[in-house]
Amino acid sequence: MTTATLLFLPPDDSQPWRWWRIRDDALDGEGEGLPQVGADDRVVAVAPADAVTLHWASLPARSPAQAQAAARIVVSDATAEPSHDLHVAVGREREGERAIAVVAPARMAAWLTALAQRGVDPAAMVPAPLLLPEPEDGYVRGDLAGQAVVRGRTTGWADEPVLTELVTRGEVPRAIDRDTVRTAAIGALAEPMVDLRQGAFARRRRRTAIDWMLVRRLAVLVGLILLATLAIDVVRIMRYSFGADAIEQRAATIARQALPRGTGEGDATRMLGERLSALRGPGQGFTRTAAAVYAVVEAVPESEVTALQFEPNGSLRVSLSLAGEAQANIVKSRLAAAGFSVESSVFQQSAGRLTGDMTVRP
Template sequence: MTTATLLFLPPRIGDPWRWLRIDGDAVAARGEGVPEADGAPVVAVAPADAVTLHWAALPARSIAQAAAAARIVVSDASATPQEQLHVAVGEAEGEDRPIGVVSAARMREWLDSLLAIGVDPATMIPAPLLLPATEDGFVRADLGGQAVVRGPASGFADEQGLTEFITGGVAPETLDRAALERALASAAAAPPLNLRQGAFMRRRRRAIDWALARRLALLLALILLATLAIDLATIARYALAADRLEAQADAIARRALPRDAGAVADASRALDERLSRLRGPGQGFTRTVAAALSAIRPVQGAEVEALDFQPNGDLGITVTVDGDAVANALQARLRDAGFAVSGGAFESTGGRLKGQLTVSSR
């Protein structure tokens, strides 16, 4: 069942708006002015004298490709520059497809006037195409205050002199009311040609799917919750691992402490204190002696006779050398190794020099 409102565009400025409301296969209401919105789709009807109709065999391609081919077909039939024309292609009727040619400026005027009354139709049909197609002969009807004629491959406004010329003197058959209403219902349900194509296509307003939006919001919340749970689980795992390592370190430190150490609150600190006592002050006995001997060993003619590690971390070194030059070279090597060197009073003993140096960490 077809339910639609046909709104006829006035042929001239100042003419009244006329409309027909189709319900099923019959006209349920008619009137002048702007129809009340009842939810039924509005089909705008363009005046017959403003749209030139052609029929041509066009390839069954997309609307854009067919319109481009139609421009080539109608280019020789219009004196108006192509850029000022709007060309629309309809559904195939046998081997041919209807082509509508209208001024682009006129299309803009119509759409602006419709928007001014709060109407934005998805479909705009040239008035002659509301009449049924004929295999031969012509049919006539009054639509929206204008008489129109349609033939096998023509459609135009009924004007005295012009009609006889196009029909070859054959008088068009006037449709009765029932046949006209059936034709109107059929054209409203399946428009043979819609002028709203290309630059004048209706822009679809996308409604917000709130159910989908809620589902997406819930999904996003679940993703964030899962991410937070993963982070919390990772933090907890790292915390447990750190506690386990700390407990292992504490157990190892306790095994390294003397048995008579008793209960120790901080085993790690107690172990550090014991190592400090064993190692000695400063850099400790082992590091200090190793560094000093490494500095002395390359000096030719120098021998270490005694070592004396002091409680304050200083190291006393008794050495014998072959001469003053060797003694100076020895002290330079120790300073280069990072030690502060004091003493250095050498005495001659058995043809060699003997003295004591005190080195300490800087």
């Protein structure tokens, strides 16, 4: 058993809401106000005829967006208001033509808001003239829930004496009885010629069930992304590891070239360090210690080094010839300031010069 409800939107706030209940393709009831709508009932709202302008045009078969763009061009030639400020709905193609319905966006928004406040989300919204039967020629007139409506093959409007006479050029529309109107409305309800709920006013579809196929596809995509990320990290780590091994191998090769022949196998870097320590000597080594001593002595006037002796414990014994005791004290204090421990022997005066030894240690 199929149930549907035609809910007629009032032309203005002074008029009541009206409804028709359709059950198994037959009128099952009607009334004023808002009906009780079941969870499985299909509600189709009917827009007042005086609020919607209808056009018919030949639009080639194309996507809905392209058809709507072409319909706006047609509408712009027939209205003084810019087409982008209007809500344009395009119907299905029939015999090479499509019905085009034009309504003010503010009016559409007000209708949907009023319906939502009453807990109704209509499955479709159709202009009232399209519920009347399409005449083979001329015009027909019928009453839809208290509103008189006129329809021709390519026109439809709210019946007003002056307007109707202008549109029909004096031809009197043929009146159709109540049962014919209701039969035609029930037939139009199954597949509306134009649904105003398009574009910005389209009904939002609610997902009632989980699409497990989509969930599995998303899970596979997430897994592939994580696997690709892990693979990138593994490749980067391997590159770094291979690079470090290559650097160590090169360092070992260079270190072995600095070792004397016949050194034998072993850690070339460690053996090179041992050889360097042996050449340099204990402590800070002979070179650094002697360089510090010569730098200090050269800076003291009338002072000179007469002999050097580097001991195995890293100390350097320096024999000096100086002009006097003051120069000896300056040399000793400057070596101490340079970070060395200095021990002096007894200096002796000979031939106008002061001679003696200093032992310098790190």
